[in-house]
Structures are given as C-alpha cells and as structure tokens.
Amino acid sequence: MNNLPSPIISIIVPVYNIKHYLPKCLDSIVSQTFTDFEVLMIDDGSTDGSGEICEQYSRKDKRFITIHQFNQGVSVSRNNGLQRTQGKYISFIDGDDYIHPQMLELLYKAIRQGHYDFSMVRYQSVGDGEQIVFQKNISPCLHELSKKEVICGLFGKSWEDAMYMACWNKLYDSRLLTDVRFTNIKASEDLLFNVEVFGKVCKAIEVECNLYYYVQRGTSISHSMSERLIIDRINVSYACLKFLSSGSVEEAYCMTKLYKVLFSSRFRVRKEMYRRNVIKRIKEVHKLVCKQFLRSKHISAFYKILFMGFFYCPLLYKVFIGLTELKARKA
Incomplete structure (x- = not known):
C-alpha cells in the first residue's frame, strides 16, 4: 500500500456521497495531536465527487489512502478496510462526522495504560451545520469497564446503549478483530459487530468526555424508515442472543x-402499507424467545407481566407511549 513503517493506529472511514461533510471529517483527522496513523478512506462507489475528495487528501498526505469499490454498503466498506489495516489499533470514523483534536491521543493513552482490549469516548449529537468550539487541553476522568459491563451496556438505557453499540467512538486492539466482520445489513450492524467483539473482551476503559461529534443528517439511514430497516433491527437484536x-x-x-x-417497531409501522410483514416477523421472534424470557431469573416478575401485557394488548403500549411523551413535554 505504501512504503511507510506500520502505523500505530489504522482509521477506517467509509465514504458514500457525502462531499459536503467529508472535508470537515478528514480535516479533523489531520488536526489530531496523535499523528502516527493511517487513514483508509473506502469510497463506496460515490457519484457526487466524494471519491475525488479522498484522492485529494491522498495526494497531500501519505497517511491517507483511497480505496475505491463498487457500491456495496457501509458494512462491506468497513470489512474491506479491515482487510488492509496495518495498525496495532483500529478506529472507525464515519465520513459525515468529525472528532476532537485530542480524541486519538486520549484513546491511545487510555488503552495503553492498563493493556485494555478497547477504549472509548463519549459522543455528542450535533445539528447539520452546527458549529462546535473545541475545549483545549482536556484531562478527562477514566472509567474501567468489565466484560459484563460492556455487554450489558449494549442493551442498557437509550443514551448508554448508543455509546456502547457504536463502533466509531472506540479504539480497538486489532487482535480483537482478527476474525470478526460486519454483517451486510441496513441497520444496527454496529450492534451485532460489537456484541461479538465484546465476547472476547477482558476489560475496557471509557474516556469520560464527548470527543466524537455525531452529525444529525435528515437524509441518513438512521433517520429513515423502511420495511427492510425495521426488520433488520429486529433480526439483529434477536441474533445477538447467540453470542x-x-x-x-x-x-x-x-x-x-x-x-x-419489537414494541417500538410495531408502533412505528401501524400506518404503513408493509405493516403485515413486520407484524409477522415480530410474532415469529416472540414465539422464539417468549419461554426463554419468562424463565429468566434476572428479569423481574413486574417486567415479565408488563412486557407480556404490551405484547398481547398493543393499546397498553400506545397508552404508555402517550404518557411518556406527555411527561417529556412537561419536563
């Protein structure tokens, strides 16, 4: 790929039709206080000039490597990047997001201080076009995490599970990823990837500071809804159980x-034409896990009764959502 010595960190950046966001992302990587890295920019068949932007950065900086492929999706892009990495540690950054100048430095210092399997930072959601003033000379607190904590974190409170589920706010020891790859699906691919990775973890560490900036684009997959996306989310959540x-x-x-x-998916598709197919899959998954759920000694009787009530009486869940939204508006 190049004649440079192997870098300490390999950064994988999937790129697809994001020319208005990509320069800010790549500039934030150029500005890192930690400099021993390579950047694998995987152009996934972009048609808007994003691939040419990648080439421009490759010409200016030998650490930036452009890889072009036919359009195959973000999972294939990341997998192609993983096949070409040379670093001891691996990071993923989405091409429409950006990072704090100290993110790599603090992730590297954290993972090295205790020989952790991965380190992670917190993230901040930012509006499209919102300007962020970076805090300088950050010295954040560190929080050691056990294997149980990181796995349970994947399925915790909504703001917590996003932090654990995402692959883009972490620095992984490359040995963890030797035989792990992303599944080529449209939704929640990070969750399935990380639940497999976390099964190999002994201990990890969190840098308790918002250093990754997650740009909220209305056109992104995370903001869209389709039959395939919803069923993929259900299937991924179910597939996690095998690990x-x-x-x-x-x-x-x-x-x-x-x-x-399952509950939120059924509620979201109540007015959609493809509702029948989603409901069918929800019923299939419920049949597969219901007995297992009810037998679990780690789930309280209250939650077992409540969830079965939500499942067999959708009106109860609708009322619950209404009360939750009302409470949020009053807060």
Missing part, C-alpha cells in the same frame, strides 16, 4: 432490549 450465555444477566438485558425493539 450470550444462556441464563446469564447479559442474556436478560438482551431479551429486554429485544422486546423493546
């Missing part, structure tokens, strides 16, 4: 999250 020990606390967290996905 968890039967009867464990982690399994209980996963099943609880799975039922929340």
Whole structure:
C-alpha cells in the first residue's frame, strides 16, 4: 500500500456521497495531536465527487489512502478496510462526522495504560451545520469497564446503549478483530459487530468526555424508515442472543432490549402499507424467545407481566407511549 513503517493506529472511514461533510471529517483527522496513523478512506462507489475528495487528501498526505469499490454498503466498506489495516489499533470514523483534536491521543493513552482490549469516548449529537468550539487541553476522568459491563451496556438505557453499540467512538486492539466482520445489513450492524467483539473482551476503559461529534443528517439511514430497516433491527437484536450465555444477566438485558425493539417497531409501522410483514416477523421472534424470557431469573416478575401485557394488548403500549411523551413535554 505504501512504503511507510506500520502505523500505530489504522482509521477506517467509509465514504458514500457525502462531499459536503467529508472535508470537515478528514480535516479533523489531520488536526489530531496523535499523528502516527493511517487513514483508509473506502469510497463506496460515490457519484457526487466524494471519491475525488479522498484522492485529494491522498495526494497531500501519505497517511491517507483511497480505496475505491463498487457500491456495496457501509458494512462491506468497513470489512474491506479491515482487510488492509496495518495498525496495532483500529478506529472507525464515519465520513459525515468529525472528532476532537485530542480524541486519538486520549484513546491511545487510555488503552495503553492498563493493556485494555478497547477504549472509548463519549459522543455528542450535533445539528447539520452546527458549529462546535473545541475545549483545549482536556484531562478527562477514566472509567474501567468489565466484560459484563460492556455487554450489558449494549442493551442498557437509550443514551448508554448508543455509546456502547457504536463502533466509531472506540479504539480497538486489532487482535480483537482478527476474525470478526460486519454483517451486510441496513441497520444496527454496529450492534451485532460489537456484541461479538465484546465476547472476547477482558476489560475496557471509557474516556469520560464527548470527543466524537455525531452529525444529525435528515437524509441518513438512521433517520429513515423502511420495511427492510425495521426488520433488520429486529433480526439483529434477536441474533445477538447467540453470542450470550444462556441464563446469564447479559442474556436478560438482551431479551429486554429485544422486546423493546419489537414494541417500538410495531408502533412505528401501524400506518404503513408493509405493516403485515413486520407484524409477522415480530410474532415469529416472540414465539422464539417468549419461554426463554419468562424463565429468566434476572428479569423481574413486574417486567415479565408488563412486557407480556404490551405484547398481547398493543393499546397498553400506545397508552404508555402517550404518557411518556406527555411527561417529556412537561419536563
């Protein structure tokens, strides 16, 4: 790929038709206080000039490497990047987001200080076009995480599970990813990837500071809804169970999250033409996990009764959502 010594960190940036966002992302990488890295920009068949932007950065900086491919999706892009990495540590950054100048430095210092399997930072959602003033000379607190904590974190509270689920706010020891790849799906590919990775983890560490800036684009996949996206989310949540020990606390967290996905999916498609297909898949998954859910000693009787009530009486869930939204508006 190049004649430079192997870098310490390999950064994988999937790129697809994001020419208005990509320069800010790549400039934020150029500005890092930690400089021993390579950037693998995977152009996924862009048609808007994003690929040419990647080439411009490759010409200016030998650390930036452009890889072009036919359009195959973000999972294939990341997998192609993983096949070409040379670094001891691996980071993923989405091409429409950007990072704090110290993010790589603090992730690297954290993972090295205790020989952790991965380090992660917190993230901040920012509006499209919003300007962020970077805090200088950050010295954040560090929080050590056990294997149980990181797996349960994947299925925790909504703001927490996003932090654990995402691959783009982490620095992984490359040995963790030797035989792990992303599944080529349209939604929640990070969740399935990380639940497999976390199964290999002994301990990790969190840098308690918002250093990754997640840009909220109305046109992104995370803001769209389709039959395939919704069914993919259901299937991924169910597939996670195969990586968890039967009867464990982690399994209980996963099943609880799975039922929340089932309820929210059914509620979201109530007015859609493809409602029947989604409902069919929801019923199939419920049949597969219901007994397992009810037998779990780590799920309280209250939640078992509540969730079965939500499942067999959708009106109860509708009322619950209404009350939750009302409470949020009053807060």
